[in-house]
Amino acid sequence: MTRADGTRPSVYPTVLYRDAQAAVRQLTEAFGFTELAVYEGEDGRVAHAELAQGNGAVMIGSKGTGSRFDEAMKGTGPTGVYVVVDDVDAHHRRAVRHGAEVLMEPTDQDYGSRDYMARDLEGNVWSFGTYAPEIPG
Numbered sequence: 001m002t003r004a005d006g007t008r009p010s011v012y013p014t015v016l017y018r019d020a021q022a023a024v025r026q027l028t029e030a031f032g033f034t035e036l037a038v039y040e041g042e043d044g045r046v047a048h049a050e051l052a053q054g055n056g057a058v059m060i061g062s063k064g065t066g067s068r069f070d071e072a073m074k075g076t077g078p079t080g081v082y083v084v085v086d087d088v089d090a091h092h093r094r095a096v097r098h099g100a101e102v103l104m105e106p107t108d109q110d111y112g113s114r115d116y117m118a119r120d121l122e123g124n125v126w127s128f129g130t131y132a133p134e135i136p137g
Helices: 020-029 068-073 088-097
Strands: 011-016 034-040 046-053 055-060 079-084 100-106 115-120 123-130
Touching: 011 020, 011 068, 020 034, 020 046, 020 055, 020 100, 046 068, 055 068, 068 079, 068 115, 079 100, 088 100, 088 123
Parallel strands: 011 055, 079 123
Antiparallel strands: 011 079, 034 046, 046 055, 100 115, 115 123
């Protein structure tokens, strides 16, 4: 989603659900989100979905997939948040310098992003990366 000033949002809340397909339906039907993309795994569960609301978006997926993010979310707080940053490695160095618990070192992903994951003091998982979804405006 590109805003009128030419920028994209830099924070995309990420939430996992036991039934992500039902969540997509509720968020779009009951709460007015716009479905931008839904990617299903071979098992038919939602691997990744992007839903827009206003000038922001939320990324959702299914619990129990065994992905690095899914594993990191076990026993954590109620949510994870993805934040777009320009320089993942510099951001990671700062986090390490300040004692953040790093769950995944900076990694180049298949979909073109470079990102890393860290856990905050309350157990929430924060992902920082270069991937910024295009959201029609």
